[in-house]
Amino acid sequence: MSEWIVFSFAAILIIGGLLVSLLAAFGLFKFRFALNRMHAAAMCDTLAILLVLLGLIVINGASLLSLKLGLIIVLLWFASPVSSHLLAHMEVIVSSKLKDNCELPGQEEGGSSES
Amino acid sequence: MSRIRSNYDSSFRARFRRYIRGEEELKDVDYMPLFKKQMDEERAEDERATEHYLVPPIKDPxxxxxxxxxxxxxxxxxxxxxxxxxxxxxxxxxxxxxxxAFMPGFGSEESPMNNEVSERYLSQGEEETGVTNIVTGLIISYRGFDTFGETHVLFIATIAVMILLKLMKQEKPVVAEGEEEGGDIILTTIARVLVPLIFLFGFYVLVNGHLSPGGGFSGGAVMGAGLILYSASFGFTSTAKFFNEKIYDIVKVGSLLLYSLLIVYNLFTGANGIASVIPLGKAGEILSAGLILPINILVGLEVACTMYAFYALFRKGAI
Structure with missing residues (x-):
């Protein structure tokens, strides 16, 4: 019985991760602007992988393999947001239609709420 | 008595004489500000043109x-x-x-992959090469000549890229000297934590290649990625403090030459761990498997150098 509880818990985690990555893929193709798409893609890099790997850890139980999976989670949560941040930084520097797509600190709020 | 011109006071000669006597300093001629203004306008126009050139209107393809x-x-x-x-x-x-549906089952005996060669590798590999990770024993001992060629391919590829980039005389480097310093603070903070761990993990994969999955190529790739992360976050000048072109040449050429020496020795003694004088040791220990451990380390250094060299060559045109 307890095996089934553990298994279903892990299955819920893994399926949740798959759903999140599905949403991320959907968002990646739905949005038009690079920063919006990056937001969707970064969700897949962090939350989806976290849920899937947590599910695998729950299935595997406490062992060295689980520790390694946990280290993978830590590494990804360190590395992925930083790379997303750098990409977004580059986009802000380079993009020519930034003003059309998002609200800059200098702009007034009235213009963006109308559009 | 010669006639003094009415505008003598402001003429160049009078001002020069006064300058000689120390009464007045020669100042900029009057047209200089005008000229400067014109220059500024031209430069601004140039900059506008360049800006327009740099960011072309993005068009939906x-x-x-x-x-x-x-x-x-x-x-x-x-x-x-x-x-x-x-x-x-x-x-x-x-x-x-x-x-x-018609493919043989995974790991079934009828599969054409499972012929006597792989059987021989699996049954005798640990005894003959002294490794517990048969893959490393395979690529470095049984097929050592093949891996030797692969390492040369890496070396020659880097040399070819260097020749091509040196032929195209770059007027200015892609990364300006002052521009690269003081990288992003988030990147720098994370890199300070991650780079030592990446190097440690790369070295672990490298040295543990004959015991667990890994080996020269993967470990070298991890270490090269660590080097690239370091130079991307702290700039090329701080990377050059411990890894400049001189050290790069020594490491790259030296490791390839040592590898050549080891593999030639291996081939002379029959391309087999048995006939070699170097003891195989007990399988499963770090210091075992004869020549495989040093060859792994040398291949890893070669791969790390190649990865970093490609990054540095394409980013700033030199190592």
């Missing part, structure tokens, strides 16, 4: 195709094209999936 399709009356062709693309994709998928 599908726009031309859509307009062409609309105005030339071949809209039905696009529909047909889309439908046929999906149909073709589905058909190829179906054929491939159908063929999977």
């Amino acid at each position: 599908m726009e031309d195709a859509r307009l062409y399709a609309e105005y030339s009356g071949i809209k039905w062709f696009r529909r047909l094209y889309q439908v046929m693309a999906v149909l073709l994709c589905v058909a190829i998928c179906a054929v491939l999936i159908y063929n999977i």
